[in-house]
Amino acid sequence: MVMRFAICFILFAVALPTLAIDRLTASVDKNPVLVGEYFTLTIEANGKVSGQMPDTSAIAKNFVTGPISTSSRTQIVNGSMSSATSWQMQVMSRSAGEFTLPAFEVSGIKSQPINLRVVARESDDSQQKDIFVTTELAPQSLYVQQAALYTVKLFIGKDLLDAQMTQPTMNEGSITAMGQQEEAYEVVDGRRYRVITRKYLIQPQKSGNFTVEGPIFNGQVREGYRRMAVSAVGESIDVEVKPIPNDYRGAWLPSELVNLAEEWQPEDKQVVVGSPITRTFTLTALGITKEQMPDIEIPSVDGFRIYPDETDRNQMARDGRVISQMIASYALLPQKPGTYTLPEIKLPWFNTVINRIQYATLPARTVEVIADPNQPQTTTVQPQPNATMQPVAPSNQVEPTIIYKEADKSWGDWVLTGSGYALWLITLVVMLLRKPHTPVQAPAKNSQDPDNTNAQDTLKQLGKVAKQNENRQFYTLLREYVELAYKQPLKSWISQQPTEIREEIAKLQASLYSANKQQVDLVTLYNHMSKIKKRSKSDAKSRLETLY
Structure with a gap:
């Protein structure tokens, strides 16, 4: 077998x-x-x-x-x-x-x-009343790469057991889901529905006439004791996509509204040499994505060093429109005294409502830079004329001779002086006899204490990172050290430091954020930090000695 x-x-x-x-x-x-x-x-x-x-x-x-x-x-x-x-x-x-x-x-x-x-489904189909899908696109007439908000609503009138819904589709267009779906309840024709809302961002990539095909829903609902299959289709929407105008120049920015604002910190129009200025731009646009927000370029100004900081981009949907916002900050470091005019900033954009090129502008700004009053001023000493160049006085002119002679003291002056010395000796003896023998306590550390344990550890790490020439890690540790040792932000602390430290930190920031990379001597900067610590300890010791 x-x-x-x-x-x-x-x-x-x-x-x-x-x-x-x-x-x-x-x-x-x-x-x-x-x-x-x-x-x-x-x-x-x-x-x-x-x-x-x-x-x-x-x-x-x-x-x-x-x-x-x-x-x-x-x-x-x-x-x-x-x-x-x-x-x-x-x-x-x-x-x-x-x-x-x-x-x-x-x-x-x-x-x-x-x-x-x-x-085709009949409008009075009973299943259509139980489950149906609506679609909406705003706006329906677009320019190339202009963003439109596509809203899908699924109305469910029965107990839903299983469901799946496809995404909308469009030829020559990108479709991206925005956020999480939302759930609510609405009453339509006297019937209460559970409504699931999904929002999509649609951007056509070519001009022409296109169709956004609606999503398709398939699922199962409870019908008594049975499971019944149901389906629904969202209506298609035709879209007209216009090309980029031939006379447009610059980064393509199609929008219904663009606003450009700025904020200065500090707000004073008069600043000190070496004190950093933070200039923050806020660009808000309607109908474009956050990826389309153009970079804001600041023209270079002689007498200033400009370093770009981090840029933050966000987008959201509100009132059926896509709103994007970009916040970009720049650090401006004045180098020498004088009166400077920062040029205006002009950003082109295309108004899709009136079909016209417009500009978001910021006017020119005048800034007065003064010398640092805490730094020693260099004075110009006029040379004294040589003795050989002085005119010779006539022989018959006699220079007056001034003779200083100490005045003779009387016996009363001597008695008064001796009495003063005697009173001083008596007072000294009395103070020594009355002085309590209590231990002298060291003064409590103030809020600026570069000698605390955490600050010391961070300073040691700064030394190691400086030898490894790690710019970004050094800058992070520097910010941490200043906050631990001096209890203040790095920006405020830099403004209080000598010129050599401000210049080295400016080079460090340029190496991190500027397109023109600069060589930074981290060891030199670390040595300056160590000198500040030693000087702080010396000052504390001097204050302590005055108590004894």
Whole structure:
């Protein structure tokens, strides 16, 4: 018996590769089908298939298709062996009409075409009242790369058990989901619905006339004690996309409204040499994405060093519109005294409401830079005329001779002086006798304490990072050290430091944020920091000695 089973198995294994496809069939589980309703397409091959799949790309032109699942089976009945492989996929049509599913081919064998009828949904369809989808696009007339907000609402009037909804589609356009879906309840025609809202950002990439195909919903609802399949399709929306005007120059910025504002810190129009100024720009635009927000370039000004800081971009949807905002900061470091005029900033944008080029501008600003009053002033000493250049006085002119002579003291002056010394000695003896012998306490550390433990550890790390020439890590540790040791922000602390420290930190910031990279001597900057610490300790010691 065992021998017979082994022989059958060997014969089966030998015969398996020789099997080939002798028939290929294609079928659908529904015909006709409703618009937006999924049906199952099954393609089955009788015979052995070695890693082959039918080409279904032809039906993607008129239908929405899902992934293909493959299954196979082999059986032996009365010594006769048969093998079959089947492929299944979910298919759906967005429009009504008569369609033909083409013939499919596997290993040279073809199936028969399938005639399929897709029926439009009636407006009074009871299922349509239970589940329906609405779509909205604002605005519907766009320019290339202009952002529009596409809103999808799914109305559910029954107990939903299972659901899936596709995304909208558009040729030559990018579609991006915005945020999380929202859920609420609305009353439509006297019936209460659960409403699921999804929002998408649509940006056409080419000019012309296009169609945004609505999403498709398929799911199951509870009908008494049964599960009933339901489906719905969002309406398609036609979109007119206009090209970029030929006379437009600059970064393309199509918007309904653009606003450019700025903020100065400090706000004073008079600043000190070496004191940093923070200039923050806020650019707000309606109808574009945050990625489209252009960089703001500040013209260079002789007498100032300009370093860009971090830039933050955000976007949101409000009142059916996409709103984007960019916040960019720059550090301005005045180098020498004088009166400077910072040029105006002009940003072009295209107004899609009036179809005209406009400019978001910031006017020129005058800044007065004064010398640092804490730094020693360099005075110009006029050279004294040489003695040989002085005019010679006439021989008959006699210079007056002034003789200073100490006045003679009387006996009363001597008595008064001696009495003063005697009183001083008596007072000194009395103070020494009354002085309490209590231990002298060291003064408490003030809020600016570069000698605390955490600050010392951070300063040691600064020294290690300086030797490794790690600019960004050094700048991070420097900010941490100043906050620990001096209890104030780095910007305020820098303004209080000598010129050599301010210049080194300015070079460090330029190496991090500026396009023109500068060489930074981190070891020198660290040595300056160490000198400040030693000087602080020396000052504290001097204050302590005055108590003894």
